[in-house]
Amino acid sequence: MERLKRMSVFAKVVELGSFTAAARQLQMSVSSISQTVAKLEDELQVKLLNRSTRSLGLTEAGKIYYQGCRRMLFEAQDVHEQLYAFNNTPIGTLRIGCSSTMAQNVLARITAKMLKEYPGLSVNLVTGIPAPDLIADGLDVVIRVGALQDSSLFSPPPGLNADGIMRR
Known part of the structure; x- marks a missing residue:
């Protein structure tokens, strides 16, 4: 479950193009967002993002991981909606x-x-x-x-x- 949360944070950083924007939208601190992405990179033993003070870009591994994150998050949302409809x-x-x-x-x-x-x-x-x-x-x-x-x-x-x- 924690991994899915980290994937969601990573995907939001990529989609919004910055740690600050992701932190604002997810109502988290910028340092928490940064730690989450760093933990993912440590866990996967690969660098996902090229970052500097002014820009953020995906590495090749980051592109692959982001596509996988999008699929997983879409599937999780789809299952959630199916069960919501099932209950209602x-x-x-x-x-x-x-x-x-x-x-x-x-x-x-x-x-x-x-x-x-x-x-x-x-x-x-x-x-x-x-x-x-x-x-x-x-x-x-x-x-x-x-x-x-x-x-x-x-x-x-x-x-x-x-x-x-x-x-x-």
């Missing part, structure tokens, strides 16, 4: 257990709307008599009408709102 957009299969009457009269309309809104989602309705079992059938949700047989399960007050979704 329903995807995968939602397994719902219910009676066939409930599936036909209520859930068909609701699931059609959900699938249109969330294309990464698929719904698997499991119906049958006896009623599907949450644990045994590997279901995410079971919708039943009537008394619960297992008192450890959660049961909201009966009734549906205007969209056909159970009220809480």
Whole structure:
């Protein structure tokens, strides 16, 4: 993790063309930026930057390393964004257990709307008599009408709102 942070600092120095600009943007001290780059060079046992008081340039090794840093940082950002989307957009299969009457009269309309809104989602309705079992059938949700047989399960007050979704 520390290596990725050092790669990020190095890439920012190259992109902005100075230690001072990188320090300002990363909200770090110039000496901290300089130490980070020096630590990278020591770790890699190669000089990455040609620097003087007025200019900064990449060595051949620095060019190769910078391209690698850009790829790694892009991949890290891409994975982060994918997981952010994963956590904020329903995807995968939602397994719902219910009676066939409930599936036909209520859930068909609701699931059609959900699938249109969330294309990464698929719904698997499991119906049958006896009623599907949450644990045994590997279901995410079971919708039943009537008394619960297992008192450890959660049961909201009966009734549906205007969209056909159970009220809480």
